[in-house]
Amino acid sequence: MAFEVQIRDNKLCIEIDLESPTPSSSGKTLVVASTHGNVATTVEVDGKPVTIGLNAYIKP
DSSP: OOEEEEEETTEEEEEEOOOOOEEOSSSSSEEEEEOSSOEEEEEEETTEEEEEOOEEEEOO
16 A cells, blocks of 8 residues: 655645555445554654554445
C-alpha cells in the first residue's frame, strides 16, 4: 500500500491509495485503504518519527 505523509501548515497530511473494497478480518466492513498495521514514517515531530496505523472502510 503506497502512502505519503507530510506536515503542511502544522497539519499532518496523509495521502494513501484506495484499493478495491476487501472484507475485513471480522467480515463486518469492507476495507478501502490500510497501512496494514503500524508503520514508521520519515516525518518527525520533536525529532521523533511519526508512526501511523490507518484503516479506512465502508459498511456493506
